[in-house]
Amino acid sequence: MRPLAGEESGTIQVRVDADLEELMPRFMENRREDVAAFENALAADDFETIATLAHDLKGAGGGYGFDEITRIGIALESAAKVRSRGDIQKSLDHLARYLAQVEIIYE
Amino acid sequence: MLVADSNTLSNQAASRAVRVLLVEDSPDNQFLFRAFGKKIRCEMDLAENGAIGVEKFQAGHYDLVLMDMQMPVMDGYTAMRTIRDWEKEQGRNPTPIVALTANATQEMEEKSLAGGCNAYFTKPISCGKFLGIIAEYAERER
Numbered sequence: 545m546r547p548l549a550g551e552e553s554g555t556i557q558v559r560v561d562a563d564l565e566e567l568m569p570r571f572m573e574n575r576r577e578d579v580a581a582f583e584n585a586l587a588a589d590d591f592e593t594i595a596t597l598a599h600d601l602k603g604a605g606g607g608y609g610f611d612e613i614t615r616i617g618i619a620l621e622s623a624a625k626v627r628s629r630g631d632i633q634k635s636l637d638h639l640a641r642y643l644a645q646v647e648i649i650y651e
Numbered sequence: 652m653l654v655a656d657s658n659t660l661s662n663q664a665a666s667r668a669v670r671v672l673l674v675e676d677s678p679d680n681q682f683l684f685r686a687f688g689k690k691i692r693c694e695m696d697l698a699e700n701g702a703i704g705v706e707k708f709q710a711g712h713y714d715l716v717l718m719d720m721q722m723p724v725m726d727g728y729t730a731m732r733t734i735r736d737w738e739k740e741q742g743r744n745p746t747p748i749v750a751l752t753a754n755a756t757q758e759m760e761e762k763s764l765a766g767g768c769n770a771y772f773t774k775p776i777s778c779g780k781f782l783g784i785i786a787e788y789a790e791r792e793r
Binding site: 607 | 677678679680682683686689690721752753754774775776777778
């Protein structure tokens with residue numbers, strides 16, 4: 545097995561308002577459920593559901609301190625509009641990888 | 652002498668909490684905005700779609716309505732117009748309505764402003780921005 549290189553190894557630290565700490569387990573759990581919901585919708589060619597999920601991702605991520613999640617939401621929404629399966633899958637892989645790497649620092 | 656709550660982060664010497672109606676279908680944003688509101692003296696009622704938002708608006712009394720645009724059952728644009736029509740019928744002064752949307756298009760902004768909202772902001776909304784919106788747009792009785 546090849547070792548992971550570059551951004552695929554290590555963690556990504558994100559600074560989050562300490563007042564949001566109690567909300568974070570639910571927020572992160574919802575994002576992991578999003579990944580599964582996106583995958584199911586993609587398997588069913590349900591681009592409308594993908595666009596709706598992406599819209600919510602875009603609208604919430606940055607408010608919690610995750611600008612990257614908002615960026616992924618924007619990419620997914622654009623890809624859903626043009627029904628680009630390849631771009632959707634690429635963004636979903638990016639989201640799953642990001643969620644696995646993220647480490648929250650409360651301040 | 653009555654002393655205002657010294658813990659408040661708001662620099663306004665309001666005699667009571669600001670009353671906000673949040674019309675928003677995303678649970679993530681509902682929890683987030685509620686947490687932001689706890690930083691000031693803010694009573695927040697929640698409606699998860701435009702139809703419930705209109706009902707709550709008519710039954711309550713608010714200093715500010717925060718309105719998501721894309722929602723199931725009744726969207727924010729329709730809810731806003733319904734509220735404005737109802738206020739006219741009732742001879743009431745318009746309550747400030749601020750549109751919050753993740754759709755950052757010029758067309759949506761123009762449509763929202765034409766529909767009767769006082770301002771339009773793009774989500775995601777940070778805590779600082781959220782508190783700034785409340786400070787700027789909530790009309791408190793003095």
